[in-house]
Amino acid sequence: MANPAPKSISYANTDLFDRRPLFFDGTLKRNQLNLLLTGIAALFASIAVLPLFLVLGHVLVKGGSLFSWALLTELPPAPGLSGGGIGNAIFGTIVVTLIATLIAVPIGVGGGVFLCEYSRNGWFAQFVRFGNDVLAGVPSIIAGIFIYGLVVATKVFFDQSYSALAGGIALSVLMLPTVIKTTDEGLRLVPQELRWGAYGVGASKFVTVMRITLPAAFTPISTGIVLAVARAAGETAPLIFTALFSPYWPDGLFSPIASMSVLIYNFAIMPYEYQNALAWAASFVLVVMILGANLLSRWITRMAKT
Amino acid sequence: MPTDPSLASPEDVFTLRRRPPSEKLLDTGFRQLTLALASAVAFVLIGIFLTVFVEAREAIAQFGLTFLTTSDWDPGNETFGAWVAIYGTLVSSLLALVIAVPLGVGTAIFITEDIIPVQVRETIGLMVELLAALPSVVLGLWAIFVLEPAIRPVLNLLHHLLGWTPFFSTVPQGPGMAPAILILVVMVMPIITSISRDALNQVPIELRQGAYGVGTTRWGAIFSVILPAAVSAIVGGVMLSLGRAMGETMAVTMIIGNSLNFSLSLLAPGNTIASLLANQFGEADGIQISALMYAALILMILTFVVNVAAQWIVKRLSLRY
Numbered sequence: 001m002a003n004p005a006p007k008s009i010s011y012a013n014t015d016l017f018d019r020r021p022l023f024f025d026g027t028l029k030r031n032q033l034n035l036l037l038t039g040i041a042a043l044f045a046s047i048a049v050l051p052l053f054l055v056l057g058h059v060l061v062k063g064g065s066l067f068s069w070a071l072l073t074e075l076p077p078a079p080g081l082s083g084g085g086i087g088n089a090i091f092g093t094i095v096v097t098l099i100a101t102l103i104a105v106p107i108g109v110g111g112g113v114f115l116c117e118y119s120r121n122g123w124f125a126q127f128v129r130f131g132n133d134v135l136a137g138v139p140s141i142i143a144g145i146f147i148y149g150l151v152v153a154t155k156v157f158f159d160q161s162y163s164a165l166a167g168g169i170a171l172s173v174l175m176l177p178t179v180i181k182t183t184d185e186g187l188r189l190v191p192q193e194l195r196w197g198a199y200g201v202g203a204s205k206f207v208t209v210m211r212i213t214l215p216a217a218f219t220p221i222s223t224g225i226v227l228a229v230a231r232a233a234g235e236t237a238p239l240i241f242t243a244l245f246s247p248y249w250p251d252g253l254f255s256p257i258a259s260m261s262v263l264i265y266n267f268a269i270m271p272y273e274y275q276n277a278l279a280w281a282a283s284f285v286l287v288v289m290i291l292g293a294n295l296l297s298r299w300i301t302r303m304a305k306t
Numbered sequence: 307m308p309t310d311p312s313l314a315s316p317e318d319v320f321t322l323r324r325r326p327p328s329e330k331l332l333d334t335g336f337r338q339l340t341l342a343l344a345s346a347v348a349f350v351l352i353g354i355f356l357t358v359f360v361e362a363r364e365a366i367a368q369f370g371l372t373f374l375t376t377s378d379w380d381p382g383n384e385t386f387g388a389w390v391a392i393y394g395t396l397v398s399s400l401l402a403l404v405i406a407v408p409l410g411v412g413t414a415i416f417i418t419e420d421i422i423p424v425q426v427r428e429t430i431g432l433m434v435e436l437l438a439a440l441p442s443v444v445l446g447l448w449a450i451f452v453l454e455p456a457i458r459p460v461l462n463l464l465h466h467l468l469g470w471t472p473f474f475s476t477v478p479q480g481p482g483m484a485p486a487i488l489i490l491v492v493m494v495m496p497i498i499t500s501i502s503r504d505a506l507n508q509v510p511i512e513l514r515q516g517a518y519g520v521g522t523t524r525w526g527a528i529f530s531v532i533l534p535a536a537v538s539a540i541v542g543g544v545m546l547s548l549g550r551a552m553g554e555t556m557a558v559t560m561i562i563g564n565s566l567n568f569s570l571s572l573l574a575p576g577n578t579i580a581s582l583l584a585n586q587f588g589e590a591d592g593i594q595i596s597a598l599m600y601a602a603l604i605l606m607i608l609t610f611v612v613n614v615a616a617q618w619i620v621k622r623l624s625l626r627y
Binding site: 030031033034037038040041042044045047048049051052054055058059062106107108110111113114115117118119124125127128130131132133134135137138139140141142143145146148149150173176177180204205206209227230231233234235236237240241261264265268269276279280283286287290291294298 | 325329332333336337339340341342343344345346347348350351353354357358361408409410412413415416417421430432433434435436437439440441442443444445446447448450451452492495496499523524525526546549550552553554555556560580583584587588598599602605606609610612613614617
């Protein structure tokens, strides 16, 4: 601001500074540029949230309209026919995700305990952390063909090729990095004083981990696990060559099993209208489950804070 | 504290308790168990590489490096070249990033700098994270039935105006590279947003105060102080999302058209390595499986390089304040 220099400085009234109030000059080039860029950022932010509303809106309208008790309990119809539901796919998704959780959570939490409690900066821990980040970046379809090569093609489980168990193992490969990482990072947040206190009263390392540090890190670990389960429940690529699909109720863990994600994929590309409608209905159920799990994890965090 | 007179010497006060062997065994056993569980990561990773490599050996021996550059994928004649899929993977993921990076970083700036009230910022952040949680198969379904019909007029217009360039030379007819790129944008933008948001939040408040203190405008501070301070983490996040985009399977497979013919046009159907695998792996046998494994190996190497580069960038290029 060009301030006309006072002709004579009156030292009696010592006013060395410009005391005029600060003002905002909207015509300045920098202020206009500022406004323009803020507008662009606001536009980008609205574009960023737009897909969520569009996708959720379509899923709610197209999928929710078909929602009924029969949808949740009946078998899908043969191609081209209508009626029936996605009961076996809902059940199958739960079964496969449960298998994956039962495999990935013990391994992941155990591995995370090793990384944080036993070997924080050792070369092996660094290597495992690096490998974990690489594994997190492995495309999900690769996890599928890995389990195909390892379990399905070799028919290790009672000479069965495609099976619910194979699908669960494939999903657990995808869950493992998340569980390890959240356990490792959750345990790091536990104050060192808690461990010293436990050692001070004579607890062994095992007791300290089991009774003190793991319970203290319960919130971040459980949040991470819930998010990993939600992500696994929506995965399709690892299941299409492992769990395959089945139009019937599951026939044990060693045979192909339906899942909602594979049902959406199969029915979306069918030329029949009712099958497409079922794909939307399955999307509705799946999205409600997954967003519910996400909101649950937030709720866990918020509960722990208060 | 009054001392108990009946206890004369320290030996009476403190009795040394020796840990029973069972307790020691439990302790070391637990350590070994967690060590074994941590090694599982290494085993799985090596197992994936080995399985894919071993299954791909036959195709590697037969086709060699010409597999990467030829575009003839014909299971009937048992000739395989993955150029169409490799080209599609690179083009779709890079173009998706070109759109998603400004959107994601812009959104992150909007919700970290003090532009709007905290509640609104947190709501936008929550919505972006929920978008990231949507399963890709649902996005694929949406892309087939909603997105693609909706953008068809725009693509037609592009073809009309820019049809003389090779990139828009074909008439859009349903599935193709362009809608696949858009759905990839929807999938990677939330990742870029949340990583950039974390990075911007970690820029020390003193840097901002310093910038504003010398009288810069908001965007002056963002461009010359805040973004440079966060750039390594943002670039790392962008690389991570590039890896995601290259490996993304379901949504892309459902909307890209899975064509085996090479076309420069973005409006024509294309293919990616991941969608090639998703489409053909189920019905393949013999040398075709091996060729698909070879393609999977290429995809793995691509994502591996990108992910390691991302980690390296975050570690090495971070500014020290």
